[in-house]
Amino acid sequence: MVTILLVGFMMINFADKAVLGLAAGPMMRELGMTASQYGAASSAFYAMFGVSAVVVGFIANSYSNRRIILIMVLVWGLAQVPIIFFASVVSVFMSRVVLGAAEGPANPIAVNSAQKWFPDDQRNLPTSLVNLGAALGVVTLAPILSLLIEAHGWRSAFVAVALLGLVWAVLWSAFGRDAPGVRPGQVPGSEGSVALDSHITRAAPPTGDRWISGIDRVPYRNIFFSGTGLSVLIAGFAVYWSIALLVSWIPLYLSGPMALDPAAAGALVVLPWVCGAVAIPAQGAVSDRLLQRGVSSRGARAGVSSGCILTAAVAIAGLTLVSATGVKLALLAIGFSVATVQISVGMTLIAEITPLRQRPAVLATTTAVTGVSGVVAPALAGRFVDAYGAGNATGYHVVFLLTAVLFLAGAVCLAVFARPVRDAARLARLGRAEHAAEPVD
Template identity: 40%
Template sequence: MSTAPTMSQKSSSGAPDRPHGGGGRAWTVTALLVVFMMVNFADKSVLGLAADEIRADLHLSATQFGLANSAFFLLFSLSAVVVGLVADRVSPRLLLLAMAVLWSVAQAPAAFGGGLAVLITSRVVLGAAEGPAFPVAQQATLAWFPNHRRNLPGALITLGVTLGVIVSAPGLSWVIQHHGWRAALWVLAGAGLVWALAWKAFGADGRHGAGAGQTRAIPGDGAPTAVPSAVPYRRIFATRTWIGATLAYFTSYWSVALMLVWLPSYLRNALGHPAHTAALLVVVPWAIGAVALLAQAGITGRLMRRGVSSRRARGWVGGWLLAVGAACLLAQTLVDGSDGKTVLVALGFGLGGSYATVAATTVAEIAPAGRSGGSLGAMNAVVTAAGLAAPAVVGALVDAQGNNGYHLAVTFSGVLLVIGAAASFLLIDPARDIVRLSR
C-alpha cells in the first residue's frame, strides 16, 4: 500500500505544510513526549514497587491492595474518551500541559499522609488525569509525520512507557526502602512539574492530521481514495481493523497492568527473589519490551517502504509479538525452578506487552484527521479497562490461592495473549477498511 500527498495543509500559524514531515522541531517534540510517557508510567508503577511496604503500612490484604490499584483506572477510560474527542478540536499542546500539572497535584494528598481512602481518592484523580495521556501523546507526535514515517516516532512514544519503568524502578525502589513510599510520590510530583515547564517552553502542535493530506491506493485498480473527515465514529468503531487492534491491545495491556502492579510482589513472594534482586529484575521485561518495540518499528517500516500492506506489516508483525509472548507465559507452567520461570515470564510479558505502537499506528491509519483523537481515545478506553480488572482479579487470586495465585494469573495472561494474536492476524486490514469507510 502506498501513500502520497494530495493537498497541503496549514499549521495553526497559517504556514503551509510540507509533504515530507519530520525535521528538528518534530524530533524535539517527540523527545519531550517520550519523557512525558516516562513520567506517566513511573506514576503508574510506584505502587507496585512499594506493594509490600504499602500493604504493611496500611494493613491491607492482597484484594484491598488490588482494588486500590484498580481505582486508578476507575475514570481512566472515561477521561480517555472525553479528552480524545476534545483533542480533535482543542490544541493537544494545551491538553498535554494541563495533564502534566494535574498529575503532580494528584500525587500530593497521598504524599502528605492518610490511609486507604486517601490513597484511593488520589489514585482515582491521577487516573482521570493520565487516562488520555497515551492517545493524545500519540496523536500529537504522529501529527508531525506523514503515514509512511510514523512507525519510528510512534514506537518511541511507546518506548517511553518501558523507559519510564526501566529508569525509575531502581531509583524509586531506593527511595521507598530508605525514605518511605510517600517520599517516592513527592519525587514523581516534582518530575511532572519539571516536564510541564519544559513543554510550555518547547512544545508545539504538528501539521499532519492522522488521515489528512494523504490518499491510499484502492487494491485492485490503484485509484486513490481518502476517508471523509466527517465519517461517523460508529463506522470507524465497526471496522474489523479497529475491533481487531483494540482486542489485541486489550490482551497486551492486561499483561502491562500485571507488570505494573504485581510483578515486584510475584518476584519476591512467589519466586523467592530478595527485595534488592527483585528491584533489578522488575526492569528486565520492560527492557525486552523496549527492544521488541524498536525491532517492530524497524521491521514494519521496512516492509511498508517495500510496498507490503499494513495488514502484514502491522497486523501480522504485531500478531507474532503476542503469539511468542503467549507461548513463553504458557511454557512457564512446564518449568520447575524460579530461574527458568523468571526468564520465561520476563520474555512473555516483555513481548506480550509491546503491542501499543501497532494498535495506535493502525487506528491512526484508518481514521481521518477530524476523527483521530476520538478513535484513539475510544480504543484506549476499551483497552485500559484491562487495568481496572487485572489488579483486582490477581489480588483476589492471591488471597484465595496464596502464591499459586500469582502463577494462575501468569497463565491466564498467556491465554489472553493467544486470543489477542488471533485478532491481530485475522481482523486487521487497514486497506480494506479504508475503502469501506471512503464510500
C-alpha cells in the same frame, strides 16, 4: 523534539502510577492503612481512567493537543500535593482518583500528537518511542524513587514526581508544538487549511491512510466494528491484561512460587520491561522499513504484531511446563514483553482507518476499552491464587494459561481480520456518501 518530549511525558506518567506501590510499605505503616484500604486506593486510580480517556479524547478532536497535554501534566503534579502535605487514608484515595482521571487520556493524546508530525509510512517508530516511555520509566525511575524513599522517606518520592512534572511542563511550554496543518476544529480542505495527510496519497506505501486522507468524518461505530477496529480492540485487551498482571502479580510470583529472595525478585521484575524496551522500537523500525519497501500495512503492521503476540503466547504457556529457574525467567521475560508492541501497532492501525479530526477520540476510546482488562485481570488472578494458596504455583499457572489463550485469540484476529487498506477504503466511501447526502445551507 516533540517526540522526545512525549517520551519523557510517558516516563513521568509511569512514575506517577508506580510511586504509590514503591512507597506502600512505609506509607501504610505511618498512616495505619490496612491492606484492604491500600487495595482500594490502588483501584481508585482506575475509577475514572477510562471515562476521562473517552471524554478528553473527544475534546481533543477540536482543541489543541499541546494545551491538553500541558493541563494534564500540571494536574498530575497537583494531585500529589494532598499526599505530601495532608497525608491520610482519605487524601491518598482522592489523590489517586484525580490522578487516574488526569492520566486516562495521556497515552492516546500523546500518540496522536506525535503521529501528526509524520506521514503514515513513518509513524510506527515515533509511536513506538512514545509507548516506550513506560518501559523506560520502569527501568530508570523505579530504582531512583526507591533510593529516595530509603534515604529521605516515602514523601520524598511524591515530591520528586511532582517536581519532574513541573520541570517537564516548563520544557513543553517552551518547545512543545501542535503539528502544522489542519487546525483543531477545521475541516481538511477548507479555506485556510492545509491537508496534513495529503502528501500520503502518493502511490506508495500501500496503507489505508491514503484512502481516508481528506475525509472529514465517518460514524464511530463503523470504525470500531470494522475488521481492523475489532482486531485492535481484542488484541489490545489481551496485551493490557498481561501488563496488569506484570505490574501486580509477577513480583509476588517471583518471591512466592519461584522462591527468590526479595532483593532478587525486585531486580528481576525489571527483565520484561528491558525486553520490551528493545522490542517496541525494533518493531517500529522494522514495520516502517517494510512499508517503505512496498509491503502492505496488513503485513508490515498487523502481521509483525501478530507474530510477536503468538511468540508471547507460546512463551507464557511454556512457563507453566518448565521447572529450571533460568528457563522460567527467560520465558517470563519474553512472554510479558514482546506482545506489548501491539499497543503501538494498534494505535497506528486504528489511526490508519480514522479521519484526522476523529483520531484523538478514537485513540482515546481504544485505550479505554482495552484498558478494561487492567481492572479485571488482577482481581481474577487474586481469586485463583487464593484458591490454591499464595505459595502454590498452580493458581498462577492457571492465570498464565488464560493469558496465553487471550494472546492466541488476539494474534489470530490480527492475522485474519485486520485489513486496514480495505477498511479505510470502505470507510472513505461511506464518509463521502454521508457528506454528499448532507443538506446545503
